Amino acid sequence: MEKATPRGAIDRLMQLSLLISSDLGRYEKESGLTAPRIHLLWQLGLGGPTTQQRLAAAMEVTPRNVTGLVDGLVASGHVTREPHPSDRRATLVTPTAAGLAVIKDNQDSYDDLARQLFGDLSARRLADFTAVLDVTIARFTALMEEVES
Amino acid sequence: MEKATPRGAIDRLMQLSLLISSDLGRYEKESGLTAPRIHLLWQLGLGGPTTQQRLAAAMEVTPRNVTGLVDGLVASGHVTREPHPSDRRATLVTPTAAGLAVIKDNQDSYDDLARQLFGDLSARRLADFTAVLDVTIARFTALMEEVES
DNA sequence: TCCATATCATGAAGTTACTACATCATTACG
DNA sequence: CGTAATGATGTAGTAACTTCATGATATGGA
Numbered sequence: 561m562e563k564a565t566p567r568g569a570i571d572r573l574m575q576l577s578l579l580i581s582s583d584l585g586r587y588e589k590e591s592g593l594t595a596p597r598i599h600l601l602w603q604l605g606l607g608g609p610t611t612q613q614r615l616a617a618a619m620e621v622t623p624r625n626v627t628g629l630v631d632g633l634v635a636s637g638h639v640t641r642e643p644h645p646s647d648r649r650a651t652l653v654t655p656t657a658a659g660l661a662v663i664k665d666n667q668d669s670y671d672d673l674a675r676q677l678f679g680d681l682s683a684r685r686l687a688d689f690t691a692v693l694d695v696t697i698a699r700f701t702a703l704m705e706e707v708e709s
Numbered sequence: 710m711e712k713a714t715p716r717g718a719i720d721r722l723m724q725l726s727l728l729i730s731s732d733l734g735r736y737e738k739e740s741g742l743t744a745p746r747i748h749l750l751w752q753l754g755l756g757g758p759t760t761q762q763r764l765a766a767a768m769e770v771t772p773r774n775v776t777g778l779v780d781g782l783v784a785s786g787h788v789t790r791e792p793h794p795s796d797r798r799a800t801l802v803t804p805t806a807a808g809l810a811v812i813k814d815n816q817d818s819y820d821d822l823a824r825q826l827f828g829d830l831s832a833r834r835l836a837d838f839t840a841v842l843d844v845t846i847a848r849f850t851a852l853m854e855e856v857e858s
Numbered sequence: 859t860c861c862a863t864a865t866c867a868t869g870a871a872g873t874t875a876c877t878a879c880a881t882c883a884t885t886a887c888g
Numbered sequence: 889c890g891t892a893a894t895g896a897t898g899t900a901g902t903a904a905c906t907t908c909a910t911g912a913t914a915t916g917g918a
Contacts, residue, residue, distance in 0.1 A: 564836040566827035567820060572842035577726045579849045582769075586856065596875065613895060625876055627897060632874080649884045649895040671716060676852060677845050678715035687713040689841045692834060693721040696826050700728045703825060707735065745904065762866060774905055776868060781903080798866040798913045865914075873906075878899105885894075 587669070591662055593636070596621075598666065600629050601638060601655065605663035609654040611644065638662060736818070740811060742785070745770075747815065749778050750787060750804065754812035758803040760793065787811060 562568075588595060596619075603618050604610070612630060616623040630653055633639040638659035644650035655663060678686055711717070737744055745768075752767050753759070761779060765772040779802055782788040787808035793799035804812060827835055 564832065564839040566823035566830075566835070569827045569835060569839050569842065570819070570823040572839060572846060573725060574729070575846055576722060576842065576849065577729055579846065579853065580723070580726055583849075583853065586853075594874070611895070621875090622877065623896070624878085624898095628875070644895090647885070647895080651896075670719070673852075674715035674719040677848055678718045681715075681841070681844075683713070685837070685841060686715070686718060688834070688837055690713040690718050690721060692830070692838045693718065693725065695830075697721060697724055697728065699826055700725070700732075703822075704728065704732065704735075743903070760866075770904090771906065772867070773869095773907085777904070793866090796866080796914075800867075859918100861916105861918090863915085863917105866912085867910105868912105869910080870908085871906100873904105875902105875904085877902075881896105881898075883895085883897105885892105887892080888890095 583673070587666065591665075593638075593662065594632075596629055597633055597638075598662075600626070600633065600653075601659055601663050602666060604639070604653065604655050604659070605667060609642065609652040611647075611650040612653060613650070615653060633659070732822070736815065740814075742787075742811065743781075745778055746782055746787075747811075749775070749782065749802075750808055750812050751815060753788070753802065753804050753808070754816060758791065758801045760796075760799040761802060762799070764802060782808070 584595060584598070588598065591598070593601075599619060600615060603615055607614070607618070610618075612626040613623055615630075616626045619626070630639060630641065634641065637656055640654050640656055641651040642654045644652050678689075681689070733744060733747070737747065740747070742750075748768060749764060752764055756763070756767070759767075761775040762772055764779075765775045768775070779788060779790065783790065785807075786805055789803050789805055790800040791803045793801050827838075830838070
């Protein structure tokens, strides 16, 4: 057994990262949607109908870009632009039945994946693993903020 | 303390995935390079000078696309196209001094990151964490291959 | 030796995702 | 009530991808 190193851990994280992306890639082909559009639908699934501004902030892209993504999703019938009830400048991006189906499907396969990957790990090991991930996320976030300055 | 769940674990993995991308984004701005070009240089760092075909296979994109990326890197002075010693059809994509500097810099900051994230984890916890990652990668890979069929 | 076939790189054409900047409508505020 | 901020979009441009076609070279038989 090799000795575990920080470098080994991060290499494996990168590998998992790649696997996750390529899993998303599989889903892209299956649904005919592209990654950024799936991402947008995902956000809609998390927060319900929202303005393009909010979507832009959540996805960390420019509002102009969201306009383009929504154009595409409107053309493919996954979302509609509804008038905002109290602000006539804004539009509420709202999933259609087809959009909701994609969102649900996506969430389901995400849950499935979670269960298939970690479902039969002992509670103990899962807890330890999750704890390390939490520490790592916290540390990483701190590092990123530090560099901001 | 909440009970750890498979869903919680995969959520955290996604978060880390995002953090890793945004760290790469930081490096992009710093170096003036784009993610796919950095990725190409990274491959060059791993395997040394290679043909565009091999790069395309390693990066899982079309050879035509590699041509474009190499064009950009030639223009910015990070790589050159050298004649292949034994196959006059092929070119050996070779990093210049500037390219090597970027590669080294990138590898160094990757190692730094690894140490900053995991450096002061106990050997025991690091080993456990790495082990779970290994199992997860193996399981994920198996799942992906299963779907291929 | 020569010919058919596979392989390497690239030209041509087209799509998508992004950006910055300008503009128009509307809202919010002093 | 007018001025400044805000929400969406038009315009223009870049980069990364794709597929399909083409020219040059390799390769493996008849």
